[in-house]
Amino acid sequence: MSSALLAIGRRRTTAERRRDRERDIIRATRELFDERGAIDAQIDDIAKRVGINKALIYRHFAGKEELFALTLVDYLGELDERLQQVDGPRKAPMNRLRALSEVFVDFCLEYPAFADCAMSLLRRTGEELFGEITEPVMVKLGAAMASALDRISAILKAGQRTGVFDEVDTDYLANHLYTQTLGAMHMARMGLIVSRDTPHQGDRPGHPVVHQADIGTVRATAITATLATAVGRKALTSTTPAKASKTSTSSTGRTTNGKATARRSPSRTAGDNQ
Numbered sequence: 001m002s003s004a005l006l007a008i009g010r011r012r013t014t015a016e017r018r019r020d021r022e023r024d025i026i027r028a029t030r031e032l033f034d035e036r037g038a039i040d041a042q043i044d045d046i047a048k049r050v051g052i053n054k055a056l057i058y059r060h061f062a063g064k065e066e067l068f069a070l071t072l073v074d075y076l077g078e079l080d081e082r083l084q085q086v087d088g089p090r091k092a093p094m095n096r097l098r099a100l101s102e103v104f105v106d107f108c109l110e111y112p113a114f115a116d117c118a119m120s121l122l123r124r125t126g127e128e129l130f131g132e133i134t135e136p137v138m139v140k141l142g143a144a145m146a147s148a149l150d151r152i153s154a155i156l157k158a159g160q161r162t163g164v165f166d167e168v169d170t171d172y173l174a175n176h177l178y179t180q181t182l183g184a185m186h187m188a189r190m191g192l193i194v195s196r197d198t199p200h201q202g203d204r205p206g207h208p209v210v211h212q213a214d215i216g217t218v219r220a221t222a223i224t225a226t227l228a229t230a231v232g233r234k235a236l237t238s239t240t241p242a243k244a245s246k247t248s249t250s251s252t253g254r255t256t257n258g259k260a261t262a263r264r265s266p267s268r269t270a271g272d273n274q
Helices: 003-036 043-050 054-060 064-086 093-110 112-122 126-132 135-161 170-190 215-231
Strands: 192-196 208-212
Touching: 003 043, 003 054, 003 064, 003 112, 043 054, 043 064, 064 093, 064 112, 064 126, 064 135, 093 112, 093 135, 093 170, 093 215, 112 170, 126 135, 135 170, 170 215
Parallel strands: none
Antiparallel strands: 192 208
16 A cells, blocks of 8 residues: 555544544533533533543634534534424424424423523624634534524414414524523523512512522413414404494394393293103
C-alpha cells in the first residue's frame, strides 16, 4: 500500500475518532442536563463524565454556548421523532395540532433542561448567537428547529384550508406557538403562582402570597392556549345566536303583556297511560 493511501486512511480514522469524541461529549452534556439542569452543568463536570481533559472540549467546540446548542439539537431530534409518531395527515387539523401540542408539552415536562436550554438561546439576539456559535453549528440548530416548526406550519395550513384556523402567516405562528409553550413550561419549572391574600386597605397593599402551581393545570392550559391561538380571530369574530325577543308568541299565537300565553295540555288520567 502506498504512503499516500496510508495517509488518507490515517486522516479518515482521525476524523472518525473526532466525531465519536464529539458525540460522547454531547451525550455526557445531555446526561448532566437531565440530572442537574442546564444551569448547573459545568464544563469541568462534562469533561470528567467523558474521561478527558477540559481543554479537549474546547478543541471540539468553540465554547460552552456552542456545546449547549448542539445538545439542544440532540433534544430536538428526539422531539421530532415523537412528533412524527403521533402526526397523521388524515387526521383533522385540530386533532393533529392537539396531539403535537401534548407531545411537546410532555417532552418539556420530562426534560426540563431542554426548555431551559431552548429559552436560554431565545434570550440572545441573532448577532449575539453568531458571536458565540460557529456557522456550521448554527445551520445544524436551525435545521433541527425547522423540522419541528415545519410540521406545525403544515398543520396550520391544513386548518386554514378547512376554515378551522386563523388566516395568518403559518411560519410566524408556528414559531410563536413554540415560544409560547416554552414560556408556559418555564412557569411549570418554577412551580410558583403569585397572588394577593388580602385586598387593598386604603394606601396599604395586600400581602402577596406564593402558591405552588399544579403541573396538570399548567399542562392543560398550555395545550388549550396553543389551540386557541391557532383559531385566533375566528373565535373572537364568531357570530352568537341572537337574543330571543322579549315578546314571544304562544302556541296559540297570542301574547299577554309581552309574555307568552302557554297552552295547557289536558290533564292525563290513569286511563291515558294504558
